[in-house]
Amino acid sequence: MRLIVDLARICNWRILLLFFVLGVLFWGGFHWSLAATNTESFCISCHEMKENVFKEYQGTIHYTNRTGVRASCPDCHVPKEWQHMIVRKIKASNELWHKFLGTIDTVEKFESKRLELARSVWKTMKDTDSRECRNCHNYNSMDFTRQGLRAFDLHERGFSQNKTCIDCHKGIAHSMPKGMTLQDDTSHINDDG
DSSP states (O other), X not given: OHHHHHHHHHHHHHHHHHHHHHHHHHHHHHHHHHHHTSSHHHHTTSHHHHHTHHXXXXXXXXXXXXXXXXXXXXXXXXXXXXXXXXXXXXXXXXXXXXXXXXXXXXXXXXXXXXXXXHHHHHHHXXXXXXXXXXXXXXXXXOOGGGSOHXXXXXXXXXXXXXXXXXXXXXXXXXXXXXXXXXXXXXXXXXXXX
């Protein structure tokens, strides 16, 4: 009987060690895959992104500017906080499905879906109070006295009306889609504010 108990302890110890090692490998692989898919090179690895939005992004201030600070695709489109990042990654599985279907695999197909795609991103940014923008741009760190008078005035009025970054800064990193409506362009700020 004692022999059986000793063998069970040894087996349990080995099983626990095996599960521990497998757990470490799984957790490490999981984090490695999250990091690997949060790179600009991953984002533009499909021609849909490389040939469409990446090309236009290269001509914006988020790509090249006087300070050398560069926001890449994941900076704007993937949350930094773990729980929000996981939700975004799960939602991104829909993008893989559409990649497989070829939904936007030509410039023409992309342009025909562009407004719908933009509206989806704008809604997400509005719903999160432009969380990803504020990873780099912090209201409290803005020196409004160093902004131009127009920017100073628009920022003050926008903040007082509870606007968020995306309300006024659509098109800052990508071209505006054709077919936008006044409802899409919420950058207008009321003069009575």
